[in-house]
Amino acid sequence: MKSMYPRNGRVILHVDCNAFYASVETAYDPSLKDKPLVIAGNPNERRGIIITCNYVARALGIYTTMPLWEAKKKCPDLVIKPPNFELYRDASAKVFEFLSTYTNKIEPSSIDESYLDITDLYELGSPLEIAGQIQKGLLETLNIPVSIGIAPNKFLAKTASDMKKPMGITVLRKRDVAHILWDRQVKEMHGIGEKTAQKLNGMGIRTIGELAQADSTVLQNLIGITGVHLKERANGIDHRPVDPDSVYEIKTVGNSTTLPKNVTEQRALLDMLAKLSQSVSQRMKKKHVITQNVQITIKYSDFKSITRSRKLLNPVLEASEIYEAASQLFKKHWNGNPVRLLGVTALDVMEKNDAVKQLDLFSFEEEAKQEPLLEAVDKLKQKFGDFIIQKGSDLISKGHQNHNKRI
Known part of the structure; x- marks a missing residue:
């Protein structure tokens, strides 16, 4: 059996759960198995967008991001389920727990995907046999269908798993x-x-x-x-190892500044928090991470420091969202004494692609529409400075302040 494994190379599996949310719903309620099923928020919401759908629905021409009204027009008998993220996270944990019975060289790449390095598992059978065991085991124990790619590296394994869905097993070699x-x-x-x-x-x-x-x-x-x-x-080259610890590499993204003098004016301190939030947001975007936990640090003129954090309902990335949480924390916990240092930190950051946002589908639509605008604003701020674009209310407020100073 060892002869079926490379002497110097690696054997990597990419395990990809098929139509994961829909599959979890079906595993929980087997009566849904042969019905066209979509996960799309409130069944009564016309303006929603489909998050995912099972393969029965896909055969009818329904696809992810299709407006719900259009899907219902194509299939009046469509079964619509609101997203149940707690259920999906629980199912994901069980999938990874099952995979860990084969090897501890597992790297989760999202809630429903992972890489496994099985180079040393030749005693369990050939790579094809191990992939077959995993596929069969997940279906029998958790009722979760998966496609599996087998390759000498992560890129080719991921590419292979996409080639045959659902329930496919594909080998992709560098020479192919x-x-x-x-x-x-x-x-x-x-x-x-x-x-x-x-x-x-x-x-x-x-x-x-x-x-x-x-x-x-x-x-x-x-x-x-x-x-x-x-x-x-x-060219089929990818030297990245399967790294079980990669999801823990980046845990926090923060920025702080010591003020040139002790400050007691709330507006000035909030302006500084806005600048810090912008900096943290830009660094998070470079690292492709988001956060659901924002922390501020306040150091007073007597060098006493406090840190306060706030867990958020949904993951955030934009500077305005980080600033909103940071400013609320500041207003609640600042005691009015002179401030020497301020800091903003995104705690427990996670890969952007791995996070699941608990949005209703209308909000999902609205945020999707805003993305190009937010990217454009970011580019302007990077080129011309943080305050090239401001809210009208802020400009009016500053205008009043300047006018009062002149008076």
Whole structure:
């Protein structure tokens, strides 16, 4: 059996739960098994967007992000369930617990996906046999269907698991990359989003094969070191290990400043909190993390310090959201004494792609619409400063203050 494993390479599995939320709902209520099912918030909400749907619904032309009214028009018998995030988290924990019976080399990449390094598990059978055992075991014990990719690295394993859904097992070797992947559009490649695809298209790179053969220096000049890594992936190269501790690497993102003098004016202190919140938000975006726990630090002129934190209902990332929590904490806990130092910290940060936001679907729509605007505002602030764009009420307030000073 050991001969079926590489001498010097690795064997990586990517385990991807199929239509996870819908599968969990079906596992909890087996009567839903053969019915078209969507997870889409309040069943009476016309303006909602579908978060996910089972494969029965997909066969009818229903897909994720489709407006709920359109899905109901396609399928009047559609079963609509509101999201139950507590149930999904519990099911996710059970899936990872099951996988841990095979190896402790597990790296969760989201609530319903994980990488396993099975290089040393040859005593349990061939890679295909182990994948089959995992797939069968999860279906029998938790009623969760999964697709599994088998490959020598994480990128190829993830790519392979996407090739056959639901309940697929796919092997993708490095030598297969050229004839399986190179004809595909770059936008189909794992790790390339719409904006990156547009940049690559703009320089004449439209297929994964063209990316694999592109000039590394040109790619780095265009999109940074990420471009070099993407070229490596396009050639089937990925040196990243399966790291069980990777989810714990970044726990906090914070920023603090010592004020040039002791400050007692609340407006000035709140303005500083806004600047700190902006800085924390920008750093979080670079790290692709979000938080559900905001903390402030106040150091007084007598050098006594306090820290206070607040758990939030939903994960946040934008500066305005962080500032809202920080300013509320400050107003509640500042004792009025002169302040020497202020700090804002995002605690217990998590990967943005792994977080599940507890939104109703109308809010989901509204936030989705705001994203391009928020990105544009961020770029302006990075180029021209934090206060290039301000609320009208803030400008009016400052105008009154300046007017009063002149009087």
